[in-house]
Amino acid sequence: MHNRKSEISLSKLMSRLLRHTPEEFGLRLDPEDGSCPLQQLIRVIQSQPGWSWVTAEDIEQVVANSDKQRFEIREDRIRARYGHSHDKVQYSPGNPPQVLYHGTNTQALSPILQEGLRSMNRQYVHLSEGTHFASMAGSRRGELVILSVDTRKAEQAGVVFYYAGNEVWLADSVPASCCAVHFNLDPEEI
Template identity: 65%
Template sequence: MLNPAAEVSLSKFMTKLLRHTPSEYGLLLDPEDGSCLLGDLLSVIHAAPKWAGITVEDICQVVRNSEKQRFAIEGERIKARYGHSHAKLTYEPGTPPPVLYHGTNQSALSAILKEGLKPMGRQYVHLSEGLHFASLAGSRRGRLVLLSVDTVRAVHLGVTFYYAGNEVWLAEPVPPACIALREEE
């Protein structure tokens, strides 16, 4: 069993492998869903001397305990649910709830309200069904601001939404007309 610090460190390495630079490590991901065999991921992890003793159970621990639920294991395969920067994965379009949330920071607020939500180096805009995940994402850089997105209006304006799993939705850029500052209750 990994200690908390090792778990966080392995999670960051898995993020690098499954979301950002798999080719740097010789890891081949399925172009459709971004998955690979657990055994292939384990082999790549073992190639890094720091991680030579990692087991499939350790990887499962990281997946299970990831607060943002970044990873999913399906049978013998593992993938990052969202956040890929190495290749655009295909997701099935879906019908989101009427309102989704986006966490950001105070310094980005005026640009978002003027220009809308953009992927900003990612493939999609990340939204969540609940405030918990939006708060986690938005609190990383500065004072947290929560926005609500009127998905009914966004769909009417041509935005496509994709369900990534575990309350996370991905979208093409969202126009400012669909975004509102969420007032604290």
């Protein structure tokens, strides 16, 4: 791949294929982990107008350079780590750090404080071990608010956490009583 613009475009196409509408392209994902053979993904991408040039090396470059580490290659299979809007991908329960973070914005804060963190139109609530990923996610739609989640308190309330890789944790929901609000949080403060 020759430039960053091509890499970003390929990443968006891969997200569409692996996270959102695989069936529109005839891509069959494993119902357990959301993966498919890397060669199958390459064939599907190459069949799209303007994408015949894509190689395994191009896809590996996108996987390696993704700011949120959205994709994962294991042996000869590839998958989106999280953010699926097709069949719910299953993860094994894990033991998270005592505190996880969730980025949101001021408009979403009031419902969160009343109802807790819910997956909304996603399969899971996304949480991170540090504020970097939480900040990227929360700053997309308005003034950033970072929530810290007391995972021990959440586990006592029945929340199960799943490790999705690259410091990202998932949960079906998190009660409001387990969340603390941080406005204008400097990541160096944590």
